[in-house]
Amino acid sequence: MTLGSRLRERRERLGKTQLTAAKDLGISNVQLSRYESDDRKPEPDLLGRFAEYYKTTADYLLGLTNDSTLEGTAAPATEAAAFEEFMRNPEHGLFFKDYLDAPEARQEEMLRFWTFIREQERLRKSDRDKE
Template identity: 65%
Template sequence: MTLGTRLRERRERFGKTQLDAARELGISNVQLSRYESDGRKPDPEMLGRFAEYYRTSADYLLGLTDDPTADTYAPPPSEGYSDFERFINDPEHGAFFKEFLNAPEESKEEMRRFWEYLQVRERGRKPGDRQGE
């Protein structure tokens, strides 16, 4: 199975359209289509973003393992969790995350991982820049 086939398989497994996945990954639909058709190979940073977004490992995407659940993503250090906890407990943000504290641990972990993804994605963004750039 090729990298493109694995990318498409993971996207479809999560019920995402190419357009939705491309928007959420911060790339164009055409670019994602080229990755999925093996017309273009992602650079290491993009490969890492795909692995995180599709909740798998780069090893799986590259065909080094056939186990898509072999997730090599390590949870952030406890200080990262405190930033997250502080954010969701802020009264201005808390309404959005009010269900977090009562959520099952699996859901909490997914929210934490998404938080980390957003922090990495937005690192270095300047005021006035469009989100995701």
């Protein structure tokens, strides 16, 4: 299944129309249609919003797992602690320097973005190991 088909499947499973889902996600119906038809790929922050809204994981939407449930995912507190440790490294922290002082909603967005980056790096390492 493609990202678009998984987005459509999750939306339909929740009984949402494209119009309703697009409005709730803060995007246009045309944009959502393009994502669902694989004409466009969402940015990492929107991918996180899709996962949250559709009550699934980014891994599922990206086709990295066929488990669409949230069970077995890292606890938010664990992710946040790992993210803060990563940020405290002077080489990494500059990118997210305002995390500790940011409002909670912004922190959650930055954490989702970091989780996506970390997963992409894990996949790159896995691909290199296969070579």
